[in-house]
Amino acid sequence: MSFDKDTIYAPAAPSGGAICVIRISGENAHEILERVFNCAERLEHARLTHGQVVKDGKAADDVMAVRFDAPNSYTGEDMAEIHSHGGRVSVAGVLNALSGAGARIAQPGEFTKRAFLNGKMDLSAAGAVMELIEANSAAGASAALRQLGGGLFDKISAVQGKLTDALAIIEAGIEYPEDDIEADIRRDAMPLMESALGQISKIADTFASGRLLREGYNVVIAGRPNVGKSSLFNLLLEKERAIVTSAPGTTRDTVDDTFIINGVLIRLMDTAGIRKGRDEAEHIGIERAKTAAQTADMTLFVIDGSEGVTSEDKKVFGKLGQNTVVIVNKSDLPQKMTITQIEAVFDKKTRSVCAISGKGADEVLVCIQPPEISEMQDVVITNERHANILAHAEASLKSGMAAFDTADLDCVTIDIKEAWDALGEITGVTVTQEIIDNIFDKFCLGK
Numbered sequence: 001m002s003f004d005k006d007t008i009y010a011p012a013a014p015s016g017g018a019i020c021v022i023r024i025s026g027e028n029a030h031e032i033l034e035r036v037f038n039c040a041e042r043l044e045h046a047r048l049t050h051g052q053v054v055k056d057g058k059a060a061d062d063v064m065a066v067r068f069d070a071p072n073s074y075t076g077e078d079m080a081e082i083h084s085h086g087g088r089v090s091v092a093g094v095l096n097a098l099s100g101a102g103a104r105i106a107q108p109g110e111f112t113k114r115a116f117l118n119g120k121m122d123l124s125a126a127g128a129v130m131e132l133i134e135a136n137s138a139a140g141a142s143a144a145l146r147q148l149g150g151g152l153f154d155k156i157s158a159v160q161g162k163l164t165d166a167l168a169i170i171e172a173g174i175e176y177p178e179d180d181i182e183a184d185i186r187r188d189a190m191p192l193m194e195s196a197l198g199q200i201s202k203i204a205d206t207f208a209s210g211r212l213l214r215e216g217y218n219v220v221i222a223g224r225p226n227v228g229k230s231s232l233f234n235l236l237l238e239k240e241r242a243i244v245t246s247a248p249g250t251t252r253d254t255v256d257d258t259f260i261i262n263g264v265l266i267r268l269m270d271t272a273g274i275r276k277g278r279d280e281a282e283h284i285g286i287e288r289a290k291t292a293a294q295t296a297d298m299t300l301f302v303i304d305g306s307e308g309v310t311s312e313d314k315k316v317f318g319k320l321g322q323n324t325v326v327i328v329n330k331s332d333l334p335q336k337m338t339i340t341q342i343e344a345v346f347d348k349k350t351r352s353v354c355a356i357s358g359k360g361a362d363e364v365l366v367c368i369q370p371p372e373i374s375e376m377q378d379v380v381i382t383n384e385r386h387a388n389i390l391a392h393a394e395a396s397l398k399s400g401m402a403a404f405d406t407a408d409l410d411c412v413t414i415d416i417k418e419a420w421d422a423l424g425e426i427t428g429v430t431v432t433q434e435i436i437d438n439i440f441d442k443f444c445l446g447k
């Protein structure tokens, strides 16, 4: 696959930090560095050297620079890095010098794209680079790291290996149609296909935890107006995020924010108190609250302990999903019912809290238990494109297995090949230029 040979450069971090790393990659990376760096003669592979970037005889910045010799670099090409000061003027001066020396600014993702095209990493690893940059929890980052380490590539390649073996068996049989060996072929190829299918399904099933890693565990706070939902929301987030007033119907729209429990991202959502809406905006807000509660991973259903369980509470409870914990708020006020009595009404885990003082907050947090994502779960699919490809491969393989009964062997091989090609779109073996561009376009500049 061909791609342009320009020498590219880009800052690898937004300016504003103490140091900014500017990367350069391409055939002329070393010459271009030599043109702008005044101590070029001291440069060695992978060794930082102190000097100055000079443009038109004037020092643009005092920097550290380093050279990487192909193929021992991130992109596999000759590369260089300039570690300039992070201020806007310093960075602009260095970028300006590089552009004057004949390099062009990189497109988003272009460094990683070159790394993929030069065989430095497979496509699933390249995708993992982006997920690692975007990861907003420790668990998300470690899943991306495992993918970067080639975990997914190895698994998919193993499945492809089985499909190749099955194809070889069938194609050998097709060459000798006069011998009646169809039953033998089936006996030998079918277990390979079954095993491949099992492995594909197993990888595909990890997408559920993958979604958890990317989007977080959705926890919705729901209940009738004025029970203290927004107060609880602010308490759990430890900041005054939602407006709290003594008037029922204060929260009109959903408000969400995130925090982390045990390395997993929790997306907490405050919602409008559920009642008969007084006006159109409140009505819409209430509909949003209901939808959020139904699609949430779990719901914290808040009631006001000083009022006990009201008929409105029961109506709201009827609209919630299965995974609900009852939070009895305002425990500082005289309570109308005991926790045991309330637990008996809803038949759900029930906890008492005072959203104003924070008493009981820890017990509420303990109830928020995202499913465990084991550090050892070696590969987790976090990417919707991968999930779709696996579904496609699964369907093709199933159709191939069915074709053993109803059609000739040619149909079986077509389906196996289709499954193989689909899987190659994950590793990058069979991917088209369009797909590649699409994937790397989503990267940030400098990666």
Ligand SMILES: Nc1nc2c(ncn2[C@@H]2O[C@H](COP(=O)(O)OP(=O)(O)OP(=O)(O)O)[C@@H](O)[C@H]2O)c(=O)[nH]1
Binding pocket: 223, 224, 225, 226, 227, 228, 229, 230, 231, 232, 243, 244, 245, 246, 247, 248, 249, 250, 251, 252, 271, 272, 273, 274, 329, 330, 331, 332, 333, 353, 354, 355, 356, 357
């Ligand atoms: N005494 C007491 N008052 C509380 C407690 N939690 C909240 N409140 C008060 O209850 C009132 C309503 O609180 P919010 O947090 O706005 O209630 P909400 O459920 O979000 O109300 P809506 O947004 O209208 O649905 C406010 O006056 C809070 O100060 C509590 O634990 N104890």
Ligand SMILES: [Mg+2]
Binding pocket: 229, 230, 231, 242, 243, 244, 250, 251, 270, 271, 272, 273
């Ligand atoms: Mg509110």
